[in-house]
Amino acid sequence: MAVSGTSRQKQTDEVMELTLVNTVFQIFSSNMMDIPVIKPLVDVLMTVPIVKYLVALILWKPFFAVILVPGLTGLMLSLLFIIWFERKLTARIQWRMGPLEISRSIGGILQPLADGMRYFFQEIIIHKEAHRPYFVQFPILAFIPVLLPVLFIPAGTVYAIRTPYALPVIVSLISMIPVVIMAIGWASNSRLAFIGTVREAFMYFGYEIPFIIAVLAMAVLYGTSDLYLIVEKQRVWGIALNPISALVFLITMAMATSRLPFEIAEADQEIAFGPFVEYSGILFGLTMTLAYEKMYILGLLFSVLFLGGGSGPPLPFLGDLTPVIWLYIKAVIIMCIMAFLRAVYPRYRIDQALRLGWTYLAGLAVVSVVIAGLISAGGLLP
């Protein structure tokens, strides 16, 4: 009896495991990316016993959105591209060649990878005055507010979480990044880092309020803060409906990602990269890319709010991948515009930047809210 009882127990366990695996598999396969080009291959792979789980996981839309494009992989690729593009563009504007010799045939695009490898294998110096645990933790912790917004950004039907509160959640997560940067400066415990931290705090208040008001204007205009609905409602792109809001968004984006006219917190000629002055090796690599990652997230948000998100001419045979590609291209174009700013502008003093933020930008943001109110009251949108 005892023997048969345990065997029955085992059997039920196996059945339960199987049903659990099957339910998970059901969840994955019911919400898979439909890409006509690779459909035959996927169909073949789905018949192989174990590989089918893996394929189902990779092509599961939430997983695809977060880990591949527009999530982590897209972020890394855009980072490698934009750093190279920025150096190359600056060089061309200054009549130089920019990074080239590392791979002549493809224009030196491997340069950021080489820099990354060099940083990766360099010594990490933790100086005596640093608050050791925080000093090491914060560059890694900073990724949480940078990466979480990706969960809420839809590329067509490819998204991880759909919620009516997507816009406020994204904005609040993005607003957390300067807090981490200030914490980094505080943990560094050096005078240049302190100056940079204070500047970062000042700038934070300078740009955050116009930025939030500009985003709010778009929420008012569309009558919802569900990004999926916002994309659907854009028969005409948001930038045409409310250009002032788009302008305020772009300028505050330049401030938030410390692009050159507003690169005040990190001013490397004055205060030697401000909050990041004491970092070396891979930790500096992480902190340096922080602004670019923020730029990528803001670029995605800009595309969704003003450029119609994943909408665009249909690409044949790509199916669900079409909006992903359009959204990615739009975000990268926005990043390129931001990179262009660095090559052509000198730097503002902090008081000039703050005056701009508190007066003109805040005023324009309020104007954009009024415009949005008029449009939504006039019933111009469906």
Add this chain to the structure above:
Amino acid sequence: MDENIRFLHDGPLSPIKRWGAKWSLWPVHLVTACCGVELAHAYACGYDGERLGSLNYGIARQTNLIIVEGAITRKMARVLKITWEQMPDPKFVIVMGACGLNGGLFWNGYNMVRPSDVVPVDYFIPGCPPTPEALLRAIRALQDKIMSGRADSTARFEKVDLRDLVQMPETPKLKRAPTPPLKITKAPPIKVDIPREVDWDGDEILSLINDKIGNYATGITVTGRGRIHARIPLERWRETASALSANFDHVRSVNVIDVPHEEKFIVEYTLSSYTDRTLTGVLLTIFTEVPREDPVIESLADIWPSADYMEREMYEFFGVWFDGNDWMGRKFLLAPDTPDYPLRKDFEVNKESYVIGRERR
């Protein structure tokens, strides 16, 4: 192979490490002299050092290469060492210019340090200043060194047998040079107040000075247009200064002349005036002689505050003790480890030694 290069060559990941370090040599430049201009040129549009993946960065913590541009003095040696210590391993050094190589223009100077005594140098670039091409060549050479682990000179010389090219004459017989006559001239006396006939009606001023210090001075001489020298005995030094302080309101310069063969220093104070309009064009130099054995003279910094810094400087250079100045006995302008009194005639600079005829491999 030094430890930085060895680190890049160790382990299974060595190819990636070397590749990353090779294409990402970011220099923090230590501009101490004119070579900085050439560095700017090398990274500007004509030559574009960024092609090689080398990006100028001002910050020590995030770079891996120091380019030392120019002469390193005792004070800058400390800065160089601090910068080097701030940088994360693996790190490299390139030294530009003749000054960094062996002193160059400032060869044998009492205040010079060779960068190779402070930090381990990977490549020297000779030249005064080196061209941008030479700098880029050094960066290329450093890249090769990182990849291969060997430090090769980038200069290659063809070996030529001179006997094939020119007809060498027979070695002539050795002739002795004639012995020179042993004639040593006596060191001439050093005279500061040599009178000169000049077209200048300074009688009023001369009589004014005569009124003030005629009792103290042992000689008042006109040495040029508006240039007057007054020889003062050491005992009457301070009284002279207080007598002149009403008319002359500042000291232009304090100067010391070392006269070792007469066992004395000549100390000069050049006075002038901003407030008295008749005296603005006049430079009155009061000078006295101080014994070389025990060079003590009363400081005039309390009468003319502008003399303070110059007295400190003269103390550092010659060791003349300006009694009453607080800074005596301490270094003010020179680095603390500079040897004492470098401008005295009998000061001996450390001789450099060379090894000739033995090439290091």
